[in-house]
Amino acid sequence: MASQAPKPPVAIICIGMAGSGKTTFMQRINAHLHQKSVADSLSAPPYVLNLDPAVRSVPFESNIDIRDSVNYKEVMKQYNLGPNGGIITSLNLFSTKIDQVMGILEKRCLPKETSEDTNQDSSSKIPSHIIVDTPGQIEVFVWSASGAILLSAIAASFPTVLAYVIDTPRTTANTSTFMSNMLYAISILYKTQLPMILVFNKTDVKPETEAVEWMRDFESFQAALHAENEAQESEGGGYMGSLLNSMSLVLEEFYNQLSVVGVSSITGDGVDAFFVAVEEKRVEFERDYAPELARRRAEAMERKEKMRESEVDRMMKDMQVSSKAKKTGKYSDEPETVSEAEDADSDSDVALDDGSTVDDGLQARYQKALQDGTGNASGAAQAAKHIQQTQR
Numbered sequence: 001m002a003s004q005a006p007k008p009p010v011a012i013i014c015i016g017m018a019g020s021g022k023t024t025f026m027q028r029i030n031a032h033l034h035q036k037s038v039a040d041s042l043s044a045p046p047y048v049l050n051l052d053p054a055v056r057s058v059p060f061e062s063n064i065d066i067r068d069s070v071n072y073k074e075v076m077k078q079y080n081l082g083p084n085g086g087i088i089t090s091l092n093l094f095s096t097k098i099d100q101v102m103g104i105l106e107k108r109c110l111p112k113e114t115s116e117d118t119n120q121d122s123s124s125k126i127p128s129h130i131i132v133d134t135p136g137q138i139e140v141f142v143w144s145a146s147g148a149i150l151l152s153a154i155a156a157s158f159p160t161v162l163a164y165v166i167d168t169p170r171t172t173a174n175t176s177t178f179m180s181n182m183l184y185a186i187s188i189l190y191k192t193q194l195p196m197i198l199v200f201n202k203t204d205v206k207p208e209t210e211a212v213e214w215m216r217d218f219e220s221f222q223a224a225l226h227a228e229n230e231a232q233e234s235e236g237g238g239y240m241g242s243l244l245n246s247m248s249l250v251l252e253e254f255y256n257q258l259s260v261v262g263v264s265s266i267t268g269d270g271v272d273a274f275f276v277a278v279e280e281k282r283v284e285f286e287r288d289y290a291p292e293l294a295r296r297r298a299e300a301m302e303r304k305e306k307m308r309e310s311e312v313d314r315m316m317k318d319m320q321v322s323s324k325a326k327k328t329g330k331y332s333d334e335p336e337t338v339s340e341a342e343d344a345d346s347d348s349d350v351a352l353d354d355g356s357t358v359d360d361g362l363q364a365r366y367q368k369a370l371q372d373g374t375g376n377a378s379g380a381a382q383a384a385k386h387i388q389q390t391q392r
């Protein structure tokens, strides 16, 4: 029986606010996938990318690390930049090497050409997941051109899922912090157009149940909001209260698009549920996102092709002008002498249906007028006769 071709790995991009626990979460899922690869011996360990140039040390080994190519401190010094400018510039420099990065990723992570040999050795195994750590300054990654280049390049080759890591105790401290974090997640979802999993981290400190309830049942969010207002003795919560109230209704649709899991990166609780959500999102990516990505890519290619064609047209016109100029030594199409103007006129004779030209037609009319000696010729013919006689 033919063995099933291995599926390409899912790329998990970990994003989240500074201190939400991205790096600890990465360490946890990395360890989980290493154990899995040893236990089932079907896949290679995960392929790990670190895209945070400013991190001092990471508690896991990366296969590709932005810090190997770009020295963040040196970038800041050389370009006289602050911390955020340094991160953006480092990402920009790294994104210029995206072809090489994707070349390595595709070589290491995509299934090899199928061979008859079913005794695959360990070197032919591919990882089941690619995991990517990103800078804590989300906006620097998500809203920068280089972040978009990196994300779209990965999503073009692999099913890609965003893991939005949330600090549960801090986010559920009050309704407005919770709402701000959800709005942030929405903006990332719409900016990246990739499937997203909300990872409520640090559940060993505070479980995710309250947050999930606020998402799934807007009445419970409104009850929490009401309780907060009462505690603060502000009736109805003023403008903020009514804004949060309306938001909770509007966001229902958004929440339905998300998978939500509670995880403790310290204890490992919820990691299995996270990988179940990743599989769901892989299916969603292939069903909904990949065709849309392919459509956008085809549109971009078409635009590029049209632009290239118009450039070629312009270039051809330029070349015609310059080859004519080469022959004549002149760079303008305007005739400069009378004989040139006559040449140009004769060049521009318009061909008629019977094979004659407009000029031929004029000649015929001219002849006819000459033969018509009875005096009933038209004014033009008489003028022509007169010219002929005077030229004798």
Ligand SMILES: Nc1nc2c(ncn2[C@@H]2O[C@H](COP(=O)(O)OP(=O)(O)OP(=O)(O)O)[C@@H](O)[C@H]2O)c(=O)[nH]1
Binding pocket: 016, 017, 018, 019, 020, 021, 022, 023, 024, 025, 055, 135, 136, 137, 201, 202, 203, 204, 205, 263, 264, 265, 266, 267
């Ligand atoms: N109790 C608890 N603490 C956690 C958990 N995950 C992370 N932390 C702690 O949260 C703090 C921040 O974790 P990091 O992993 O460095 O967070 P980060 O998002 O990578 O931070 P930046 O690199 O600054 O963006 C550390 O002190 C971690 O030990 C968790 O699941 N439970």
